[in-house]
Amino acid sequence: MMKSMMKWLIIAVISSLIAGCSTGSTEEESTGTHSENGMNHDMSGMEGMDGMEGMMSGHMDHNNPISLEDSKGLNELAIPPLLTPNQSGDADYTLTAQKGEHAFLQGQETTTYGYNGDLLGPVLKLRKGETVRIKTINALEEDTTFHWHGLEIPGDADGGPHNPLAPGEERTIQFKVEQDAATLWFHPHPDGNTAEQVYKGLAGLLYIEDERSDSLNLPDNYDVNDFPVLLQDRAFTKTGELDYEAAYNSDGTLGDRLLVNGTLDPKLSVPQGKVRLRLVNGSNARNYTVALSSGDSFQQIATDGGLLNEPIAMDTLTLTPAERAEIIIDFEQLRKVSDLALVDDQGTILLPFEINEEVTSSELPSDLNSFAVTEEEESLPVTKRLELFGMMDMVTINGKKFDKDRIDLTQKVGETEVWELTNKPDPMGGMIHPFHIHGTQFKVVSVNGEEPDENLKGWKDTIALEPGDNVKIAISFANKGVYMYHCHILEHEDNGMMGQIEVK
Ligand code: C2O
Numbered sequence: 001m002m003k004s005m006m007k008w009l010i011i012a013v014i015s016s017l018i019a020g021c022s023t024g025s026t027e028e029e030s031t032g033t034h035s036e037n038g039m040n041h042d043m044s045g046m047e048g049m050d051g052m053e054g055m056m057s058g059h060m061d062h063n064n065p066i067s068l069e070d071s072k073g074l075n076e077l078a079i080p081p082l083l084t085p086n087q088s089g090d091a092d093y094t095l096t097a098q099k100g101e102h103a104f105l106q107g108q109e110t111t112t113y114g115y116n117g118d119l120l121g122p123v124l125k126l127r128k129g130e131t132v133r134i135k136t137i138n139a140l141e142e143d144t145t146f147h148w149h150g151l152e153i154p155g156d157a158d159g160g161p162h163n164p165l166a167p168g169e170e171r172t173i174q175f176k177v178e179q180d181a182a183t184l185w186f187h188p189h190p191d192g193n194t195a196e197q198v199y200k201g202l203a204g205l206l207y208i209e210d211e212r213s214d215s216l217n218l219p220d221n222y223d224v225n226d227f228p229v230l231l232q233d234r235a236f237t238k239t240g241e242l243d244y245e246a247a248y249n250s251d252g253t254l255g256d257r258l259l260v261n262g263t264l265d266p267k268l269s270v271p272q273g274k275v276r277l278r279l280v281n282g283s284n285a286r287n288y289t290v291a292l293s294s295g296d297s298f299q300q301i302a303t304d305g306g307l308l309n310e311p312i313a314m315d316t317l318t319l320t321p322a323e324r325a326e327i328i329i330d331f332e333q334l335r336k337v338s339d340l341a342l343v344d345d346q347g348t349i350l351l352p353f354e355i356n357e358e359v360t361s362s363e364l365p366s367d368l369n370s371f372a373v374t375e376e377e378e379s380l381p382v383t384k385r386l387e388l389f390g391m392m393d394m395v396t397i398n399g400k401k402f403d404k405d406r407i408d409l410t411q412k413v414g415e416t417e418v419w420e421l422t423n424k425p426d427p428m429g430g431m432i433h434p435f436h437i438h439g440t441q442f443k444v445v446s447v448n449g450e451e452p453d454e455n456l457k458g459w460k461d462t463i464a465l466e467p468g469d470n471v472k473i474a475i476s477f478a479n480k481g482v483y484m485y486h487c488h489i490l491e492h493e494d495n496g497m498m499g500q501i502e503v504k
């Protein structure tokens with residue numbers, strides 16, 4: 001799947017073209033250590049320009065041309081509270097989308113959105129087998145929805161664009177947790193307005209636990225050896241605001257500052273032993289290829305929707321928007337390494353680690369799950385084909401843009417089908433589209449006709465397609481209803497790179 005060499009070559013060519021014709025000037029934000037060729041990220045000079053320049057800027061943006069600044073490690077990573085059940089009332093949990101102020105920068109208050117707080121949300125921990133009722137409240141001044149990304153849930157509770165809550169409205173949803181242990185998340189999904197609400201701070205994590213995950217002895221002590229790591233990039237204005245319109249790019253809004261769990265310049269204090277990081281790419285558009293600064297490997301133990309069959313040793317791991325991975329880092333092995341950090345493929349410091357005096361036990365089981373693509377699934381004929389194409393606001397699926405009143409596909413509840421996903425390149429090469437389907441988890445059957453990489457052999461709800469890629473997935477829905485499928489570059493989603501399937 002990785003054609004990064006090719007990719008960089010194309011970027012290099014396009015960048016030099018742009019450098020020759022761009023009207024913008026280098027801004028102070030882009031003079032960071034990792035800035036590539038001082039490319040301007042202020043696309044305002046390009047607004048209204050059609051054709052080549054616009055097209056090229058789109059492609060560049062998708063390849064993260066706005067470099068991230070290093071985390072200076074000034075602030076201990078914020079760990080969201082676990083959502084506590086209601087003491088009484090008609091629901092087990094309450095989540096309120098609200099407006100707030102958050103101090104990211106010294107002496108500056110930023111207007112933000114959050115769930116039950118000023119920024120992001122609590123972690124909702126659920127158990128397989130339990131039935132839960134969640135009261136959702138919209139305390140914003142605009143419509144929103146509560147979407148449960150990765151959750152197997154009936155369509156009318158899924159929080160897609162058909163389930164808006166008007167300002168002041170509330171709704172209690174109920175569902176039974178029927179899927180395996182996983183790290184999922186929730187975020188808004190209002191019609192055409194997902195990207196801005198997520199950008200302002202609406203996102204939270206949802207953990208599912210089950211008997212298997214309990215019995216495995218994995219690091220699972222929340223905030224001790226099991227940490228959420230929500231990666232989001234943002235651009236702050238001079239007055240410290242998150243100005244979505246100013247930062248907007250139709251191919252995916254990027255920023256030069258990384259927030260991890262909403263923390264600017266984060267660091268994480270960890271014990272000596274095996275530590276589990278639940279990585280979630282909650283960015284609008286940025287892809288992250290993470291590694292340890294020492295070059296040491298780590299173990300991936302879970303994909304979007306559950307545990308892999310066994311830990312997989314990895315040197316680098318790429319997460320496109322909405323993808324998750326659980327990894328285990330052995331800080332006992334690494335305690336002598338100085339300046340250890342999680343870095344990206346540019347060497348940018350994302351999350352510095354401080355290894356403390358505590359020592360935790362350090363066994364990692366080798367047998368985690370029994371996931372498999374069955375022979376039957378492998379031999380099923382392709383019954384649905386989806387072609388992803390385009391850039392900026394010219395993005396389509398099978399040549400069409402999202403229409404709320406059009407059902408694009410239907411499928412029978414409980415029936416497995418094989419879908420073929422393709423990313424059709426354009427004359428400029430094309431771009432990566434992270435493709436996501438609501439309401440279920442799927443299996444990757446093949447990538448470009450070949451067996452998928454080891455770390456794709458687990459439940460997925462989002463998969464990155466590079467230009468030219470052809471991916472077959474086996475998918476079934478356990479519940480009925482109307483579900484979205486779309487590119488998870490949030491600006492592409494809002495621009496109509498989305499369709500809907502009715503499961504009957
Ligand atoms: Cu993360 Cu349509 O969802």
Ligand code: CU
Pocket residue numbers: 147148149150436437438439
């Ligand atoms: Cu989703």
Ligand code: CU
Pocket residue numbers: 395432433434487488489492497
């Ligand atoms: Cu896309």
